[in-house]
Amino acid sequence: MRRTRAVAATAVAVSLLAAGATACGGGTADHGGGTNTAPKELTYWASNQGPDLAADRAALGPELKKFEERTGIRVKLEVVPWSDLLNRILAATASGQGPDVLNIGNTWSASLQATGALLPWDAENFDAIGGKDRFVESAIGAAGAAGQDPAAVPLYSMAYALYYNKKMFQEAGIEKPPATWDEMVTTGRKLSKDGKWALGAEGSNPSNNIHQAFVFAKQHGADFFDAAGRPTFDGPDAVDAVKQYVDLMAKDGIIAPGNAEYAQNQSLQDFAQGRTAMVLWQSAASSFKSHGMKEGDWGVAPVPVPAGGTPGTGRTTNSMVAGINLAVFKNTDNIDGSLKFVKFMTSDEEQKILNKTYGSVPPVKAAQSDPASGDDDLAVLRTTLATSAAPLPQVPQESQFETAVGTAVKELFADAAAGRPVTTDSVRAKLTKAQQQMAS
The missing domain is CATH 3.40.190.10 (Periplasmic binding protein-like II)
Structure with missing residues (x-):
């Protein structure tokens, strides 16, 4: 979980809270925050991508267990409905209490970036997960305002x-x-x-x-x-x-x-x-x-x-360039573990597994299927994202x-x-x- 801190852009978050939640993508939740006293533990808010919350927990559980076995870091998963997700995130940015890592609708990237609560993905942070050039350009374009370091990393791409x-x-x-x-x-x-x-x-x-x-x-x-x-x-x-x-x-x-x-x-x-x-x-x-x-x-x-x-x-x-991004709260007590988790979730192996589960397109280039694989749905979506999709306005x-x-x-x-x-x-x-x- 989180340690409390003052968020400089509380006013931004409060004004966004008044707007309500409309997202791209797809999603019971404990509304509390807390202090992360276990560096070998992360809290992850996942958006509801499957037919119900239980389906997401069933899909993500084995993958999170795999991460724990490889790193020794336990992930506390909470799947949050889309109807609650944005308001939950904004409350966390205003209070300084929230998860370590979270899913966000990619259309929210610039708005949440403006709160100052999310970790900027500068060159050093991208290098820690294998480099920015691993990701499809259009997906990066929907990860934050132009001219700024992205506020999140693409996880699932959709069109x-x-x-x-x-x-x-x-x-x-x-x-x-x-x-x-x-x-x-x-x-x-x-x-x-x-x-x-x-x-x-x-x-x-x-x-x-x-x-x-x-x-x-x-x-x-x-x-x-x-x-x-x-x-x-x-x-x-x-x-x-x-x-x-x-x-x-x-x-x-x-x-x-x-x-x-x-x-x-x-x-x-x-x-x-x-x-x-x-x-x-x-x-x-x-x-x-x-x-x-x-x-x-x-x-x-x-x-x-x-x-x-x-x-x-x-x-x-x-x-539109639709999809889900993966963000890290800037004030996490476990930045090293959070970066390892993002690297795991965006690895070629996990990208193939997770995007196949949800019928989405991997934003990681090396994880995309062969165009001749016969998957007509993904072929249309992939071509659309590459040639004829545009991100929603990346404005605060x-x-x-x-x-x-x-x-x-x-x-x-x-x-x-x-x-x-x-x-x-x-x-x-x-x-x-x-x-x-x-x-x-």
Whole structure:
């Protein structure tokens, strides 16, 4: 555990606490801190990556035992649900009491970096775990603000893809998944009938909302922050992007109105049970299996891009750089043990084991599978991360941004489900309100 210390950026952590938790990725917890009187012991907060907390404990237990046998360091594991994780971390940064090592959603890296509570990964610390160049560049790009030493180390990399139900496509006479948004609407209308719908969404899940809105915004040539880090949520391109996403329900009619009330993972259940034919999700294979699907039941393709484009940088970005990072609290009493643990978790061997368990892509280059291995899911995700994914804004206000814009999209989905018009003006008004919340 931790020894108490004063955190210089307590005000940052308190303001972030007010924002609430929206994460990328995936997750009972003792809320106490304490003093680490055993240098041969580490406390590790792991995010919930599997179908439930027990599954994560079962997956991680043998690996942590392996670490203990090799180093003599016992790891006290706590798997923390995503609904609690950010607030738990921020409380720890404010109080100085928390774990030695912890998982963070990579989109939080810059926000948590601004608290000053996390160990910076300078050249010396990277050398202690084998070097910075072992990691995929895009994953390092989502580990902290530009121009600063990263606040964490990539652990699991994920990307969004379009998953589709092969049987439903075959029954509808559709030969291939849509590659553009125009094709998505045309294909979607063929699939949305007889009580079934083309595309699943989670309108009540701000985290998923912001991930989708970010991709649409990049495809419209919009950024949610300017070069100086000021929010530009209600610019015309950002407004058009959010409207296009919500219009998949409001105008195009390929998302069920009931999806406006869906929270985390409900769209996956619908997809697995054949109620929807497609879902946009990050590294979803293990989740589908936990809901009873079998290999071969689904296909995977890149997220659609604007007509006339192919996946790539700029306007044809089709995923955020999703994933989980591994961080160390700067005030740990066991920095040597913490570095050894990070080195173990990011070793080639463990990267292959852990990422296979969770259906994610190893951010360690040497641990990635052969492109000719026949794993179509991972091939699409790996290509997306390498060529057409972009990190969410690495700014100190990132977690407030996720909450503010994600909630604006949630309210717009509620309007669409209730039959209220979703117009350019109404979208702009919601995004202006979100931008004003950031200023306050």
